[in-house]
Amino acid sequence: MNNLRVIGTEHIGKVEFTGIEGGFGKNKKAMLVKDIAQIHSKEVKAINQAINMNRSRFREGIDLVDLKQVNQIDLFSELGFTRAQWGNANHIYLLSERGYAKLLKILDDDKAWDIYDQLVDNYFNMRVAIKNNEPSLVQQRRLSIMEENSATRKANMLYKLAMATTSESSKQALIAKSAEVLTGEMTVPVMKKKEYSAGKIAKELNISGKKVGMIANKLGLKAEQPGQNEYGRWANSKSKYSDKEVPQWFYTEKGLQAIKKEISLDRR
Structure with missing residues (x-):
């Protein structure tokens, strides 16, 4: 990773944030998630959650860098963190312009697009195009992202x-x-193996859904979100109590058999 350099305080409207160069190439601008959260009037944990839930879309070293995984921690105070904040954080993400554009597609609201225009015009590298009387490049970039977002x-x-x-x-x-x-390609997927929700397993085995979860945790059947393994996978499902989608673990046949075996051992 290219060395980071704090270039001073930048402004978007009335909001101040830390200007950073490096991390993604010489003289390339970057932004911390804590500053992005402030600019978009969101909590840092909400932005981090949006990134973590779509982590596979972000390329390490190109779209983002997790500074917690980098040894260069002597800049934490210059980046606006206390030693305690740095130590307690699970992730401290730094995003390139490309990474920020991907995050924008996830946020996808009118305010996000307005802020994008301001950041591109006044902070990221595309401001050079404006100074060279090529403002159409900015509009082309925005339209391209909007088209990609529509396809998504x-x-x-x-x-x-x-x-x-x-x-x-x-x-x-x-x-x-x-x-x-x-x-752009018609990909015929492999037929999906049969899967079971905790509720289906509970009904089949005549136990509670809570019991299914306890056994799964005891045996370590569940992968870290949003992953998968031979026992099942994580997927988003609509909550019973709201219109929101929540992560849910679906069990494979092997996961079902593991729970069956554990129950039979308990009943001996």
């Missing part, structure tokens, strides 16, 4: 339709169409 929303809609249908063939066709919207 369409793909998500197709995927949700796929998950709602009871026809396996229709489900796979919709998933393939979703992949085509995102990648």
Whole structure:
């Protein structure tokens, strides 16, 4: 990673933040999540959560760097952190312009787009284009991101339709169409193995859903979010109590058998 350099205090409207160069190439600007959160009037943990839930979309060293994983910690005070804040944080993300643009697609609100214009015009490298009387480059970049965001929303809609249908063939066709919207290629996915929610396992084994979760935790069946393993995978499902989607662990056949075996041992 290129050496970081604090270049001073920058301004977006009335908000002050730390100007940073390095990390993603010589003279390339970067931004801390804590400053992005302040500019967007959001909590740091909300921005970190948005990144963590979409971590596979961000390329390490190109879109973001987790400064907690870097040995160069002597700058923590210059970056606006106390020693305690630095030590207690799980992640301290630094985003490039490209990484910020990806985050913007996740946030996707009118205020985010207005702020994007200001940051591009006045902070990131594209301000050079404006000084050279090439403001159209900024608009082209914004339109490109908006088109990508529209494709992402369409793909998500197709995927949700796929998950709602009871026809396996229709489900796979919709998933393939979703992949085509995102990648331009019609990818026929491998048929998904049968999966079980905790509720289904509880009903089948005549135990409570809480008991299923306790056994899974005891045996260490669940992967770290948002991963998967031979016993199951994490996926977002609609909450019973609101319109929000929440992470839920779905068990494979091997996961089901592991819980069955543990119950049979307990009953001996």
